[in-house]
Amino acid sequence: MNNDQRLHQMLSEPAENTEPPILNRSGFRTGEDAAPAMRPRNLEETGLSELYVADLISKHLFERGVLDLGEVTRCIALPGGTVEQVLAFLREQGRAEVRGATQGGMLRFALTDRGRAAAMEALGRDGYIGPAPVLLSQYTSLVAHQTMSAHGLDREQVRLAFEDITIRSEVLDQLGPAMHSGRSIFIHGDAGTGKTFIARKLARLMSGDVLVPHAVLVADKAVRLFDAGAHEPVSGTPPETSLFLNQGHDPRYVLCKRPVVIVGGELTMDMLEVQYDTATRIHHAPAQWRANNGMLIIDDLGRQRMRPDELFNRWIVPMEESQDHLSLNSGQHFQVPFDVALVFSSNKHPLELADPAFLRRIGYKIRFEALTTDEYRGIWRQECARQGFEADPVLVEFMLEELHGSSNVPLLPCHPRDLIGLAMDYLSYMGQQTLTRESLMKAWQNYFVDAGIAGKERES
Structure with missing residues (x-):
């Protein structure tokens, strides 16, 4: 088991001294701790009114034109039986009509003129078109x-x-x-x-x-x-x-x-x-x-x-x-x-x-706060590894003693990432691959803008 798996297992374990939940036959917690994400079996269990769902289906039909029963079900994410019930209501109201069937025999639906007018009114009240909302x-x-x-x-x-x-x-x-x-x-x-x-x-x-x-x-x-x-x-x-x-x-x-x-x-x-x-x-x-x-x-x-x-x-x-x-x-x-x-x-x-x-x-x-020198070395090694090469201890000491030390620049966690990145840009431009003192010096001069840092010319 790797570290990520160990951490997931540890974080997934319930806190100590908690009694195991009582589960119903569907695997959900019961009583006051009942899970609220059960699939609704009918319109009543959604808590939504028939008229609201009818308006939502109408908006989908207004946007898409013609949809079969399966497509409407997927659009509003409610059970097929509920969708059939509401489509029957729309047909009774003269707002929807059947437009043939798919090759598999599934009915296809579209809005009537009356249904399009009602859909436009619904869109004027609320423009949301998507899966049915939850209460x-x-x-x-x-x-x-x-x-x-x-x-x-x-x-x-x-x-x-x-x-x-x-x-x-x-x-x-x-x-x-x-x-x-x-x-x-x-x-x-x-x-x-x-x-x-x-x-x-x-x-x-x-x-x-x-x-x-x-x-x-x-x-x-x-x-x-x-x-x-x-x-x-x-x-x-x-x-x-x-x-x-x-x-x-x-x-x-x-x-x-x-x-x-x-x-x-x-x-x-x-x-x-x-x-x-x-x-x-x-x-x-x-x-x-x-x-x-x-x-x-x-x-x-x-x-x-x-x-x-x-x-x-x-x-x-x-x-x-x-x-x-x-x-x-x-x-x-x-x-x-x-x-x-x-x-x-x-x-x-x-x-x-x-x-x-x-x-x-x-x-x-x-x-x-700013880093200690050991912390700086650790981040430097991590950044070198992320860039795909091994950290040269001579170069990190050059950074600490020659650049940071002489300029009194505090050791910040962002410096290794930023400076190595700029140095790699320079190396790529020059057709080189190995990190050098020269590339780090160029990175340092490009990175800092304070007169006492970037403007300070170092003698070779």
């Missing part, structure tokens, strides 16, 4: 079932997850308890100290896969939640989990890795609200909603257009109540669960961004 109450139950707090972390798991990364032991012993607790984290330190890199790697500590619905129904409006940029579908067969039937989970959900959503200096307060596209009439979930059951990293804190205290205040209620308050473009207010590992990252000291009272609400403040 907000169903989604809330799902998030609770998939909460990251279901599995604990210990020191061995954290060290195994980061064994291929050079990181200070005491920093790991801060990050580990922070992720174990589920509290928010404030990572700060000078630029280039590896804050964003390590924050992304924290995803290794988030065990298990999660189900993400394509859309959630709020006040008869579908809010699109699944986002290919934030949610990475899991390939292959589903993992062993009580969320699944033998036939698979409810197809209105996508099985994904736990999401990691990163926002930076481009973040505005509007981006933390439900986005409504006036052209398509579709509602889109904000960043923190897409990050549910995963991690939200707010990078470059202090560089956003809004004041830092304004941004911090936005998180007080979600952090304390585990709920976020949102609204649709119509003004309809609603609440969604907030099950997010919230990570702030900034080059500035926390006291420059928020008052001590708010900082106390953030569980962990972790400072990233």
Whole structure:
């Protein structure tokens, strides 16, 4: 068993002192812990009204023209029997008609003139076209079932997850308890100290896969939640989990890795609200909603257009109540669960961004600092290996003593990657392959812009 398999096994084990769940004959947890992702057997179990599903099918037919029963079923991700029931309703209402059959005998359907008019009205109210949404109450139950707090972390798991990364032991012993607790984290330190890199790697500590619905129904409006940029579908067969039937989970959900959503200096307060596209009439979930059951990293804190205290205040209620308050473009207010590992990252000291009272609400403040010489050597070796060649100890000592030492440039985790990359560019241009002092010197001169560093000519 390799290290990745060992880590997966360790993270997948339930926390100690938890009783095994009671399973029903379908493999789902029963009672209050019942899994919310069962395949609906009929329209009633979806919680959706017949009229809503009829409008959704009408929108698909309006967009596609003619669809057979199987195609409609795949479009809205509901059982064939439910689709047949709603298509019969549309035919009774004079909104749909049969347009022949496939070679296999499956009926094909299209809208009538009356049906096209009704579909246009439905699109005017809500432009969403896709798999049938899930109810907000169903989604809330799902998030609770998939909460990251279901599995604990210990020191061995954290060290195994980061064994291929050079990181200070005491920093790991801060990050580990922070992720174990589920509290928010404030990572700060000078630029280039590896804050964003390590924050992304924290995803290794988030065990298990999660189900993400394509859309959630709020006040008869579908809010699109699944986002290919934030949610990475899991390939292959589903993992062993009580969320699944033998036939698979409810197809209105996508099985994904736990999401990691990163926002930076481009973040505005509007981006933390439900986005409504006036052209398509579709509602889109904000960043923190897409990050549910995963991690939200707010990078470059202090560089956003809004004041830092304004941004911090936005998180007080979600952090304390585990709920976020949102609204649709119509003004309809609603609440969604907030099950997010919230990570702030900034080059500035926390006291420059928020008052001590708010900082106390953030569980962990972790400072990233410049490297020791041994840590620098370790990262240098890792970067050389990544580039496909063996590290020359003479060259790394040249970097430490001749370049960093004489210029008083602090040892930052980004330096080996950036400088070796620039040196490789030079070597490729010159038709050479072996890393040399000359190529590293060229990289150094191109990299630094301070007058006392890059402008300093070294005598040969």
